[in-house]
Amino acid sequence: MKLTVNGTEHEVDVEPEMPLLWVLRDELDIKGPKYGCGIAQCGACTVHVDGMAVRSCQLPVGDLEGEVTTIEGLGTPESLHAVQAAWVAHQVAQCGYCQSGQIMQAAALLDLNPAPSDEEIDAVMSGNLCRCGTYPRIRAAIHDAAQKLSEA
Amino acid sequence: MQKSVVILAAVSIAGAALAEGALTLPEEGSISRADGQAAFERIYEVVIHPRCANCHVGEDNIPMWSGPSYGEARPHGMHINAGESRIGAEFLPCQTCHVTSDDFDTAPHAAPRFGIAWQLAPVEFEWFGKSRAEICAQLKDPERNGGRDWRELVEHLEHDASLNGPVAWGWSPGGDREPAPRTLEEHVEDMALWGAAGQPCPAE
Numbered sequence A: 001m002k003l004t005v006n007g008t009e010h011e012v013d014v015e016p017e018m019p020l021l022w023v024l025r026d027e028l029d030i031k032g033p034k035y036g037c038g039i040a041q042c043g044a045c046t047v048h049v050d051g052m053a054v055r056s057c058q059l060p061v062g063d064l065e066g067e068v069t070t071i072e073g074l075g076t077p078e079s080l081h082a083v084q085a086a087w088v089a090h091q092v093a094q095c096g097y098c099q100s101g102q103i104m105q106a107a108a109l110l111d112l113n114p115a116p117s118d119e120e121i122d123a124v125m126s127g128n129l130c131r132c133g134t135y136p137r138i139r140a141a142i143h144d145a146a147q148k149l150s151e152a
Numbered sequence B: 001m002q003k004s005v006v007i008l009a010a011v012s013i014a015g016a017a018l019a020e021g022a023l024t025l026p027e028e029g030s031i032s033r034a035d036g037q038a039a040f041e042r043i044y045e046v047v048i049h050p051r052c053a054n055c056h057v058g059e060d061n062i063p064m065w066s067g068p069s070y071g072e073a074r075p076h077g078m079h080i081n082a083g084e085s086r087i088g089a090e091f092l093p094c095q096t097c098h099v100t101s102d103d104f105d106t107a108p109h110a111a112p113r114f115g116i117a118w119q120l121a122p123v124e125f126e127w128f129g130k131s132r133a134e135i136c137a138q139l140k141d142p143e144r145n146g147g148r149d150w151r152e153l154v155e156h157l158e159h160d161a162s163l164n165g166p167v168a169w170g171w172s173p174g175g176d177r178e179p180a181p182r183t184l185e186e187h188v189e190d191m192a193l194w195g196a197a198g199q200p201c202p203a204e
């Protein structure tokens, strides 16, 4: 089957039940999305499908409809996405394992809600766990990115 | 009595095929009040079952986690709130985790899924924690049931099931989730029996 990831079309020979996360990591060698739980409990595998945040461990690739964006396709080192830039400015990451998922979820949040309150950030981001407890910095960075995006 | 047995057989066959509009409905008034009340009792057991009621919640828009694996009923984890949109548009879309798929086979603690967009039922269809009398009054009130008479309630069940929506999923929820009581076909049949009996409601 064919799928488009970060603007590139790929052909993969896999069972339709295979979760998108497996296809990305094991077939396409796109390792930004992380495996944390495989059961929608952690958010480490979050990618975008046509701009909406999706837990890629939950989506059978045969049910994929739309283009996939992973952290590799969100911004580039020369031109970071506002969320990535805010993450660097606030030094959000600690061990980093959850952060690809956090950033993809935060970018999707700002797409739907350009100026989220603390409560709204908590409501959206609570599905993305961070063992290192970087939540206060995540919140601050999201507010910062929202501000930058509104000025852009 | 004999008549209702014949009708039951006809309804069962149509229900099993789950083809839309294929159901031969019993005639209005052909089912006794007692049989209608018994059918409602079975409908009630279905709609208050966790597979159904967990997402038929009130205006706080917070789905519930309840059922044998949970012990005490509790709000959905992860601080989930589906918003007034009932699809999570204001916060986290339900579909971020509950993807759309006709393959109901998910791991026990994974996010269950079905063939249409995962969402809460409209707020007027609140069942969680509601009594027999309350649910019965809601089910037969066109103002609060999507404008449906009893025949259209039957059609609604068949239509949703034909899309592999929640009505189909409730009886094959995947993982180790407990299915709703009895079968989908019996539930459709009960909706028809209750309707043909004039949708009698319990006093309490």
Ligand code: FES
Pocket: A034, A035, A036, A037, A038, A039, A040, A041, A042, A043, A044, A045, A046, A055, A056, A057, A058
């Ligand atoms: S790996 Fe997908 S949510 Fe944890």
Ligand code: FES
Pocket: A093, A094, A095, A096, A097, A098, A099, A129, A130, A131, A132, A133, A134
């Ligand atoms: S930074 Fe370590 S898990 Fe989030």
